[in-house]
Amino acid sequence: MTVTTENITQPRSVERVIAGQAVMDGAGVRINRVLTQSLQRRLDPFLMLDNFGSEEANDYIAGFPDHPHRGFETVTYMLTGRMRHRDSAGNEGLLENGGVQWMTAGRGVIHSEMPEQDAGLMEGFQLWLNLPAKDKLMKPWYKDFKGGDVPSFTTDAGATVHVIAGSSHGVAGAVQRDVTEPLYLDVELPAGATFGQLLPAGHNAFLYPYRGSVTVAGKAVAERSMAILANDAAADGIAVQAQEAAKFILVAGKPLNEPIAQYGPFVMNTQQELQQAVEDFRAGRLGEEAHGA
Numbered sequence: 602m603t604v605t606t607e608n609i610t611q612p613r614s615v616e617r618v619i620a621g622q623a624v625m626d627g628a629g630v631r632i633n634r635v636l637t638q639s640l641q642r643r644l645d646p647f648l649m650l651d652n653f654g655s656e657e658a659n660d661y662i663a664g665f666p667d668h669p670h671r672g673f674e675t676v677t678y679m680l681t682g683r684m685r686h687r688d689s690a691g692n693e694g695l696l697e698n699g700g701v702q703w704m705t706a707g708r709g710v711i712h713s714e715m716p717e718q719d720a721g722l723m724e725g726f727q728l729w730l731n732l733p734a735k736d737k738l739m740k741p742w743y744k745d746f747k748g749g750d751v752p753s754f755t756t757d758a759g760a761t762v763h764v765i766a767g768s769s770h771g772v773a774g775a776v777q778r779d780v781t782e783p784l785y786l787d788v789e790l791p792a793g794a795t796f797g798q799l800l801p802a803g804h805n806a807f808l809y810p811y812r813g814s815v816t817v818a819g820k821a822v823a824e825r826s827m828a829i830l831a832n833d834a835a836a837d838g839i840a841v842q843a844q845e846a847a848k849f850i851l852v853a854g855k856p857l858n859e860p861i862a863q864y865g866p867f868v869m870n871t872q873q874e875l876q877q878a879v880e881d882f883r884a885g886r887l888g889e890e891a892h893g894a
């Protein structure tokens with residue numbers, strides 16, 4: 602595995618820092634929701650980012666019982682904890698420390714995401730990635746990766762990088778998508794270290810430190826907040842400095858520039874398509890055709 606350096610000549614600046622919103626979802630899971638509906642256009646093709654993290658079983662034990670999705674992809678990254686996934690397409694997987702689950706809901710999946718622990722820390726992320734109009738009704742797809750199977754590398758500067766999607770420093774990640782070209786990195790920086798990542802100027806990008814704070818183009822980004830990176834036309838990437846030991850995720854993707862219509866767990870292009878999704882779900886058609894597929 603060759604690790605190349607990525608020297609950034611013109612780093613992107615920080616456009617905005619967003620503090621998360623404390624919300625409850627599923628059957629009562631406490632979440633820091635950082636990417637909300639009002640940012641879907643700005644951060645196209647990303648629709649949502651939730652950060653869960655608690656040592657209190659009451660904050661997560663109820664989990665996410667059976668619920669539907671249509672029209673996009675969910676990417677769950679479990680830093681610490683155990684969660685079992687089951688879906689209507691017959692997929693089942695146990696997601697544990699460092700593991701990733703990538704689910705393309707396409708035309709419809711009904712699934713549950715339930716904790717398999719009743720004490721201790723559960724921490725991780727769920728990211729929603731939109732599908733282009735042409736793929737919204739595609740056959741569902743699912744894959745999970747154990748922590749050890751997510752490609753990773755360490756730079757000369759000491760940054761340890763897990764490449765969930767896209768590629769970084771010549772290392773290809775676990776998942777590639779050719780329309781939205783998502784980049785999803787988990788980066789650990791020792792105190793004083795810097796990490797550079799090339800990014801196409803037109804791709805929307807954000808980072809979220811979950812341990813410690815980092816500095817991007819002279820601007821401090823506090824722990825558990827999201828920095829939206831400016832799409833400076835002349836910028837060729839991002840440079841992140843850590844004054845203290847820090848861990849952050851960096852996410853970027855190519856915007857779809859298509860209409861976004863959302864009703865809860867359904868994300869389509871028009872209201873009519875949303876109505877169809879609700880009707881299909883109520884009639885038991887959502888997810889059924891995937892059975893045994």
Ligand code: FE
Pocket residue numbers: 665668670675712714
């Ligand atoms: Fe779900």
